[in-house]
Amino acid sequence: MKETTLVLLKPDAVQRKLSGEIILRFDQKDLQIIGLKMLRLSKDQAEKHYAEHCGKPFFPRLVEFITSGPLIAIAVQGDNAVQIVRRMMGSTDPAVAHPGTIRGDYALTMERNVIHASDSLESAARELRLFFLEHELFGIDGGI
Ligand code: CMP
Numbered sequence: 337m338k339e340t341t342l343v344l345l346k347p348d349a350v351q352r353k354l355s356g357e358i359i360l361r362f363d364q365k366d367l368q369i370i371g372l373k374m375l376r377l378s379k380d381q382a383e384k385h386y387a388e389h390c391g392k393p394f395f396p397r398l399v400e401f402i403t404s405g406p407l408i409a410i411a412v413q414g415d416n417a418v419q420i421v422r423r424m425m426g427s428t429d430p431a432v433a434h435p436g437t438i439r440g441d442y443a444l445t446m447e448r449n450v451i452h453a454s455d456s457l458e459s460a461a462r463e464l465r466l467f468f469l470e471h472e473l474f475g476i477d478g479g480i
Pocket of ligand 1: 389398448
């Protein structure tokens with residue numbers, strides 16, 4: 337089933353100039369990029385995006401890091417895109433992420449783990465709405 341998921345290339349990825357290499361992986365997988373923008377999140381936007389983690393010990397540092405510089409938000413579309421992108425991304429903890437995954441190849445710590453991707457279709461729909469307006473998405477059938 338065709339799905340659309342949200343990917344964030346976090347401030348560490350942008351700063352380390354990894355964006356091109358990561359985007360190339362999605363292109364080579366034959367996923368479709370249907371929306372893309374660079375932006376710096378406000379504290380309020382970051383807290384909304386990561387609302388499910390509110391109250392956890394790492395939450396303040398997560399918000400601080402994700403707002404520390406520009407990130408790149410990408411809407412990625414394709415068959416089973418949610419699960420496929422999660423598998424390409426690798427485990428949250430780079431120490432256990434397999435080589436060949438994005439985190440396995442480029443990250444060392446959970447805090448600076450280079451990339452975020454929606455964990456379910458429901459999260460994807462919610463997160464895409466936080467980052468993209470309808471007319472900023474160019475899906476095969478229009479929009480998401
Ligand atoms: P992400 O996939 O963006 O979703 C939530 C983020 O919180 C996660 O990547 C990590 O960057 C961060 N995170 C999750 N668990 C921890 C943890 N135990 N310690 C520090 N950061 C964490």
